[in-house]
Amino acid sequence: MKNILKIQELDAQIRKIKASIDNSRENKLLAEFTKVMKEGRNFVNNIAEVSNEIIKEFNEINKKFDLLNAKSDITLKLKPETAGIDSVGKLIDDSNYLTSELAILEQRMRELTERGSRLLNDYNTAMNKLKDTKSKCDALKDMLAKKKEAVHPEITNLQAQIKKLEGDVDEKLYEKYKSMLKDNIFPVFVHLKSNRCGGCQMEQSLNFIQKLKQKGMLPCEECRRIILADEIK
Ligand SMILES: [Zn+2]
Numbered sequence: 001m002k003n004i005l006k007i008q009e010l011d012a013q014i015r016k017i018k019a020s021i022d023n024s025r026e027n028k029l030l031a032e033f034t035k036v037m038k039e040g041r042n043f044v045n046n047i048a049e050v051s052n053e054i055i056k057e058f059n060e061i062n063k064k065f066d067l068l069n070a071k072s073d074i075t076l077k078l079k080p081e082t083a084g085i086d087s088v089g090k091l092i093d094d095s096n097y098l099t100s101e102l103a104i105l106e107q108r109m110r111e112l113t114e115r116g117s118r119l120l121n122d123y124n125t126a127m128n129k130l131k132d133t134k135s136k137c138d139a140l141k142d143m144l145a146k147k148k149e150a151v152h153p154e155i156t157n158l159q160a161q162i163k164k165l166e167g168d169v170d171e172k173l174y175e176k177y178k179s180m181l182k183d184n185i186f187p188v189f190v191h192l193k194s195n196r197c198g199g200c201q202m203e204q205s206l207n208f209i210q211k212l213k214q215k216g217m218l219p220c221e222e223c224r225r226i227i228l229a230d231e232i233k
Helices: 002-022 025-077 085-166 171-182 206-215
Strands: 189-193 217-219 226-228
Touching: 002 085, 002 171, 002 189, 025 085, 206 217
Parallel strands: 189 226
Antiparallel strands: 217 226
16 A cells, blocks of 8 residues: 555655646647647638639639620621611610720629638738647647657656566556556545545545444545545544
């Protein structure tokens, strides 16, 4: 039992070191910048979609231009003197219609061009921001890698100490300890503190405490941690 508790102490030290990196300013910034990168990529993808729509609309307008041009060619070829006076009225109507349609198309084209240039502007801004954020992320990753490298010998040393202690432990209890670590329960062994579980602070019944005194250790019914009886007076 003593050795398992020592192992738990060493594991606590390892976890503390790892947590100090996980909770470091660099790691938090990296998470933030990674989120910004993701948003930036979505934004750029969205721009790509919108620009496809603009291209489609642009092609559509071009097609209409061609159609109107073809129509106006025909209208021009119909000379008033050969077409007869009856056709002149229709010719003027056609001509007015074509002119107004062309004006509408021109307006749409102008709007489309403006939208396109705004989009390009947004795209360039977003790409610059992405590039900037990426280099910040890379720098942070470098810093974190160095931090991890710096604590590596310490962790290796602690792990070696654990390895040594593992040779002399109650195997069944140690298996239990390891399986609870896997479930992210830590610490696994706790003491009773003012009749409460030292892990989850759940108050224990007198009946439970009585049984605990007899058995030496009992799992907490609330958090499954193993409560040790050794400090009960
Ligand atoms: Zn508990």
